[in-house]
């Protein structure tokens with residue numbers, strides 16, 4: 245009997261893509277290796293049990309969606325990486341220590357077009373803390389916030405240095421709004437960032453390993469209408485630039501399941517948020533683009549296990565900075581070189597070869613799955629989870645229609 249290896253899913257509220265991923269793994273029954281070394285690759289969801297630090301791991305690879313919110317999950321992942329060499333999407337070390345702020349700094353150094361950004365001392369300190377009080381009295385002197393804002397330039401955005409989910413984000417047009425937002429910021433450490441305003445296109449790319457899906461995004465819309473339907477909203481040159489920037493920042497920090505946001509103004513892509521440890525992957529947000537998550541996760545997780553790819557816990561900033569700091573390279577030349585480094589990190593060529601050899605008929609299988617009653621039941625469950633009862637019928641039809649179009653378009657057939 246073939247041996248088994250396990251992919252673990254460390255999950256919170258997601259119901260949709262995990263069910264699709266599990267269903268496709270069950271349909272495909274991937275198996276690798278020869279003779280005695282042959283094994284089947286399977287998937288199961290991880291429970292939050294107590295664990296011993298010296299325990300073996302049941303999993304060879306874990307797709308994690310919890311680290312950002314659940315300490316136990318995060319600490320289990322760290323132990324699994326340090327003690328058991330488990331491959332993790334994402335790297336809990338860099339996602340814990342490198343927040344948006346680090347990503348802004350690193351990208352500025354790499355020469356990417358990050359809008360002017362400043363970090364402010366926090367407005368309030370914990371009460372009854374002699375350490376904070378003394379330190380603040382001595383070193384945290386009064387400063388002129390208007391001067392900082394003038395230097396950044398209006399309009400600007402005030403946002404937490406480690407934000408997520410629009411928590412504490414405000415758009416600021418003038419000094420009055422600036423003071424009011426700062427007064428409300430409490431103990432948060434806030435960035436002031438110059439607004440890219442106006443901009444022509446908001447691009448949000450979802451990235452899984454070396455696979456990048458740039459999507460047009462409209463933050464003014466309600467959640468379920470933000471991702472736009474059109475695919476052809478960037479010239480080939482800008483699309484490639486968005487893909488290179490996304491892969492570069494991921495390779496730089498060892499992030500493998502992330503989403504990246506940039507605003508296009510004229511010919512310039514300005515990244516504004518590139519560190520999302522738990523990127524939105526919901527069917528009800530991504531609708532037509534949703535099958536990408538299942539497909540890209542299947543391919544990347546299978547490749548990582550099959551190739552025995554090791555998770556890179558080390559960072560190599562200097563190989564990136566030697567390109568960034570070379571005055572003879574212009575922006576385009578730097579991008580070319582970052583792309584090469586990123587593709588080396590992600591083993592893109594080997595990965596593509598693997599996809600070709602082992603998953604040449606995947607699109608047909610995905611077409612079959614996304615047209616099935618099994619997928620329809622997943623869609624219905626998700627809609628019922630997200631929308632109030634009186635809207636269920638409407639949105640079930642709405643998403644069925646969008647998915648049907650997306651599946652036909654992406655997987656090249658006619659979904660029933």
Ligand SMILES: Nc1ncnc2c1ncn2[C@@H]1O[C@H](COP(=O)(O)OP(=O)(O)OP(=O)(O)O)[C@@H](O)[C@H]1O
Nearest residue numbers: 401407408409410411413437438439440463516517
């Ligand atoms: N420099 C900027 N120029 C223009 N718009 C900006 C800028 N910074 C932030 N925004 C707007 O504010 C929104 C939220 O900002 P940001 O993405 O940094 O916060 P977040 O908490 O990560 O939100 P999310 O979870 O939706 O990504 C962006 O989607 C964008 O619409």
Ligand SMILES: [Mg+2]
Nearest residue numbers: 409505516517
């Ligand atoms: Mg964002």
